Amino acid sequence: MATTRDLLVETMKQLLWERGYDATSPNLVLERSGAGKGSFYHHFKGKKELAIAAMESRADELCEEFDRLVAVHSDPLAAVEAYMCLTRDAATGCRIGRIVQDPSLEDPLLNAPLKRFFGELHGKLSQLFLKAQTGAQLSDALSPDQLATLAISALQGGFVYGRAVQDGAAVNEATEGFIMLLNTQRLVR
Amino acid sequence: MATTRDLLVETMKQLLWERGYDATSPNLVLERSGAGKGSFYHHFKGKKELAIAAMESRADELCEEFDRLVAVHSDPLAAVEAYMCLTRDAATGCRIGRIVQDPSLEDPLLNAPLKRFFGELHGKLSQLFLKAQTGAQLSDALSPDQLATLAISALQGGFVYGRAVQDGAAVNEATEGFIMLLNTQRLVR
């Protein structure tokens, strides 16, 4: 059953993805969802509270997607490659990275879900790289932490660059470039 | 001589860096610069026109900085390394990448300076990688284009990731990680 509250959260998730936080007005959420002002302010204190709920939901969703992908790969580097090489479109933008630069996100309460998500993602990737190094599959020239930072950056930066030059394929050019460089660091068995 | 027009452009450049386009109001520009509304709308048709002037100026400035850096390095890979490893702070943000995700930037007129800048940067980096490959200094496992895309993405994504997790050092962790991986692609002489 889709409660009105859930409907508002889902609509906000969509709009945050399309337009970010600052450019998404409560009126737009209401128009898009079909809900009324009364419902909105009954379920949430205001735009900020709704947005936080939406971001938490999005963060959970993306973490779960990542975990499912990892679960089907016993090889840690295969898992990393599978994640990085997912087909992405810079024109659509990252479902969560999209809003990082919004000025209002300087508010720690608003930023918290982003911080949590990227922190968790970084941790999960680091673990995979560490496992690959411990298993003598991967050179330890770079630390697991640094590899994770670079992986996330290549992905997020691909979205930024692709949006700027209006090239939807740029994200995957970046992520696949990272994977190719990473593969040169594999140790022969 | 700093004309009022120049003053407005400089103030807008600073505010675009700090807050992006959408969150920067004409009133803020006027307050910060000390100019009056009359001057503003005398010199520019509106906020959009001023922002374009500011972005063009910023793009020129950054291109020149890049060129100066390249000029002092005869070795192409040394030039790339020098650029990537400049000390940057994710807390401050990229002077130009900062605004790429602003919703209003979907307007082609507003986006044009960004597209030009990132296009030129990509071209310059590609040239350096090509030169390194032609000179047998660098493996050609990845194309110059793909290396350039990855370099820019690592940089821009470092800003995004660093802002999300509030770690100013993340940008350089990403850019230096890229350089370390790149260095494994150098060919022995």
Next chain:
DNA sequence: GTCTATACCGAGATAGAC
């Protein structure tokens, strides 16, 4: 829980005097 009416404010811009 949901509706409509209302209020307040700042964004963005124009008009006309100086």
Next chain:
DNA sequence: GTCTATCTCGGTATAGAC
């Protein structure tokens, strides 16, 4: 070229009825 007064619109939220 610059100033102040003024205008319109939408963002964000509250009030009170249903």
